[in-house]
Amino acid sequence: MTDKARLYFTEEHEWIELINDDYVRVGISDYAVEQLGDIVFVELPELSAELEAEDEFATVESVKSTSEIYSPVKGTVSKINSALEDEPEKLNEAPFGEGWLVEIQSSEPVDVSGLMDASAYDEYVSGL
Template sequence: MSEVKDQLLYSKEHEWAEVIGDRTIRIGISDFAQHQLGDIVFLELPEVGAQVNAADSLGSIESVKTVSDLYSPVKGTVTKVNSALIDQPELVNEDPYEGGWMVEIEIEQSAEEALENLLSAEQYKEFTEDQE
């Protein structure tokens, strides 16, 4: 069974979101998603300063099996990109919640408002059980 971290929120597209500052959200893909994708070989991530809307594509993730879009669970401005993933995309497989995070986004509204449509860890566990 995939690891689901209780302190994170999750999208139905398998991104996780973590509040790391008053208006900063860190985003990556879930352990479930990286297992489904297989060995990740390339990531295309947005530029710092890019404006994103919730449910918009942030970039793509290429694995030996497929290419998938990475979606933003929130609206805001990309303030940081995990540049380590450019040379080491396998970090997403090895550690999707720490070393494999992808971007940080500064949001305009409160974190509670920005994240209200995401799933709790328990809801995400139930959601993914149907897909395994």
């Protein structure tokens, strides 16, 4: 499991983990997973898909609703968590671990200044 303190969050509840200056792992937060309930289907992008920041790149379906997931960075999808296709419940079980969605090779250095650290994100969701 990834240490939540190493992650940065969007207001839409995506998280990124900086692997290096231009390579990130992306997932959705424990708060988002809790709001969705039991996840039954995950649709991920194709490898090598080109994304702009804020592009919709994945869909997560639960017994309660369907949510679109947005890219926090511009870049190319370099890896997908294909295990989620057969085991979408991994998102419920470990949203910061085995439930990650994709890895993206950013086309520019990743700027986290517009994102929240774990502490700020926890404060943000406590007000929702």
